[in-house]
Amino acid sequence: MAKYTALYEFLDGERKVVLAKLASGFDGSEATRERQALASTEYCIHLEGIKEARHEMLKAKTHYESLQALFELHRTKSADRRSEMKMI
Numbered sequence: 001m002a003k004y005t006a007l008y009e010f011l012d013g014e015r016k017v018v019l020a021k022l023a024s025g026f027d028g029s030e031a032t033r034e035r036q037a038l039a040s041t042e043y044c045i046h047l048e049g050i051k052e053a054r055h056e057m058l059k060a061k062t063h064y065e066s067l068q069a070l071f072e073l074h075r076t077k078s079a080d081r082r083s084e085m086k087m088i
Helices: 002-015 015-023 030-036 039-088
Strands: none
Touching: 002 015, 002 030, 002 039, 015 039
8 A cells, every 4th residue: 555655645746846847848928838738748647647546545545444344343253252252
């Protein structure tokens, strides 16, 4: 899970850096350059990477939480069995 979280946070944190680098390659006012950079294929690919990394991060988090719940279920069942054995 940590790998996917780190990748997502890195890509998301680089969003403005990527945008600034792309914008510097265009001519015009700052607003025009930013608009062109936002519409560029490279920026869309970066956003797609962020989306995929977030998806993988959330999938790993869900899997981890499911395993935790399963562990707690088994722990509770074991405690219940021990308690039943003491009653007998």
